[in-house]
Amino acid sequence: MSDDAVAASAKGATFMVFVQVGSRAVTFALNQILLRFLSPQLLGVAVQLELYIISALYFSRESLRIATQRRSDGGVQAAINMSFLAIAAGLPIGALLAQIYLGTNYPDVPYLTTALRINELTVMVELLSEPGFVAVQQNMLYKTRGAAEATAVIMKTLTTAGLVLWGRHMDLDLGVLPFAAGELAYSASLTVVYLTQTAPVARLKEFTLLPKKIKPSTEYAFSLFSKPLLYLGASLYLQTGIKWLLTEGDKLLVSAFATLEDQGMYALSANYGGLIARMLFRPIEDSSRNLFAKLCAAPASEKANGKGEKRKSTNNIHQAANILRDLLRVYSIASLIAFAVGPTAAPLLLQLVAGSRWTDSGAGEVLATYCYCIPLLAINGVSEAFVAATASTKELQYQSVWMGAFSAGFAISAYVFLRVLEMGAKGLVLANCVNMALRIVFNLSFAKRFFGRNGVEFKLMDLLPNIYAVGMTAVVPSLLAQSQGLLGRYGLLGNLVRVGMIGGLFTAFL
Incomplete structure (x- = not known):
């Protein structure tokens, strides 16, 4: 059973990576066209509206999504029933956040209020996909998820780009309406694919995408909602709020302290810097969270005897430890490449794809700094996925306390970086690095304790690259700087070749 779960998870993660790369390649090409027509100010406002959608969805469904990945006696149906609580929460949360935004000193951009109202609708449309999403996760239907996300991303980009180009052709200032329409197209496509693709599976496996009574029991509220999952979701809610603050805090700080132009510059750098995270790391994180939950879960009979925590299958725990160790080891080696080559290569690539208009604005320097954050995002993502999948309710509450401390840090x-040292957007990236590093320390400490009490050795030193690779990482930036005159006279192309040659040799050495 565990081998099947590992194989399915690995296959699903691989498929999701390929789907993400393919769909992002299409959207990447279209976005480069868009950048020629957008100003940093307009992109900054679009980021604020995107933050609204992310926040409304996060507070409506995140804690429930994590809770429904735990095993329940009610099976898939119990998890689907829980997803309707997210739909019910979406309307008041979306309305409240919209009112808060309109109550602030929001920017004077054409159609901003209309775009915000469209985003309110977008939140509800996407929440309607939750029963389908839960069915996909519970049954490990990664192809369905890949198809839904790829279709949604492509439809979003086509809609946004189409409206921007049409407005340009008709000499109309549509403001942020194209971005709002693109988000609505994304959510509508996601919902349609999820629900249509999971409906046949529901009939085959005898569950329904609508709320259905499980059985009269003291373990279920109204015979619909599993009380253990409800308690877990409630205990997670505070933690998800703190996690949201840590995850989206950079956007809040930029909105509070930076001009719209600076916000657009930071958004561009974060989007390019996070491209690898969205294409590669996020699918691995999602599939590994589901896998860790299955491998480290106690059998139902053991739970009934109250001895599940002590009698987990040793083989499954060993598998989980090996998978986590291998993932973190690969990420640590990839980190060396990002640290050594990324800061030099990033501004050159930005100039190639976005033009000198954006590099002259300082976005290249911000993107170079962001290269230090990308590996930390990857390591934090998979280690935090392990914590979310294996921690008890008490341990999650303990994590919430530490997350609060990380928020303060x-x-x-x-x-310090923004006001004292006045480093601007670069300082915000470095603050994010501090944030990620603190979270990683907690996650790895938890993993070591978890495996230790289950009789499995998990050495943190095994995750680190060898000393020779670390030494080369320190030398490569100097080589890149000293070799600038070698091919630099050939302009951008010469610099790209130079960085590619040195980076390729370094990667081969690793």
């Missing part, structure tokens, strides 16, 4: 570091 993030805020202090952001203040």
Whole structure:
């Protein structure tokens, strides 16, 4: 059973990576066309509206999504029933956040209020996909998820780009309407694919995508909602709020302290810098969370005896430890490449794809700094997925306390970098690095304790690259700087070749 879960998870993660790469390649090409017509100010406002959607969805469904990945006696149906609580929460949360945004000193951009109302609708449309999403996760239907996300991303980009180009052709200033329409196209496509693709599976496996009574029991509220999952979701809610603050805190700080132009510059750098994270790391994180939950879950009979925590299958725990160790080891080696070559290569690539208009604005330097954050995002993502999949309710509450402390650390570091050292958007990236590093320390400490009490050795030193690779990482930036005159006279192309040659040799050495 565990071998099947590992194989399915690995296959699903691989498929999701390929789907993400393919769909992002299409959207990447279209976005480069868009950048020629957008100003940093307009992109900055679009980021604020995107933050609204992310926040409304996050507070409506995140804790429930994590809770429904745990095993329940009600099976898939119990998890689907729980997803309707997210739909019910979406309307008041979306309306409240919209009112808060309109109550602030929001920017004077054409059709901003209309775009915000469209985004309110977008939140509800996407939440309607939750029963389908839960069915996909519970049955490990990665092809369905890949198809849904790829279709949604492509439809979003086509809609946004189409409206921007049409407005340009008709000499109309549509403001942020194209971005709102693109988000609605994304959510509508996602919902349609999820629900249509999971409906046949529901009939075959005898569950329904609508709320259905499980059985009269003291373990279920109204015979619909599993009380253990409800308690877990409630205990997670505070933690998800803190996690949201840590995840989206950079956007909040940029909105509070930076001009719209600076916000657009930071958004561009974060989008390019996070491209690898969205294409590669996020599918691995999602599939590994589901896998860790299955491998480290106690059998139902053991739970009934109250001895599940002590009698988990040793083989499954060993598998989980090996998978986590291998993932973190690969990420640590990839980190060396990002640290050594990324800061030099990033501004050159930005100039190639976005033009000198954006590099002259300082976005190239911000993107170079972001290269230090990308590996930390990857390591934090998979280690945090392990914590979410294996921690008990008490341990999750303990994590929430530490997340609060990390929020304070993030805020202090952001203040130092932004206000004291006046580093602008680069300082915000460095504050994010501090945030990620603190979270990684907690996650790895938890993993070591978890495996230790289950009789499995998990050495943190095994995750680190060898000393020779670390030494080369320190030397490569100097080589790149000293070799600038070698091919630099050939302009951008010569510099790309130079960085590619040195980076390729370094990668081969690793």
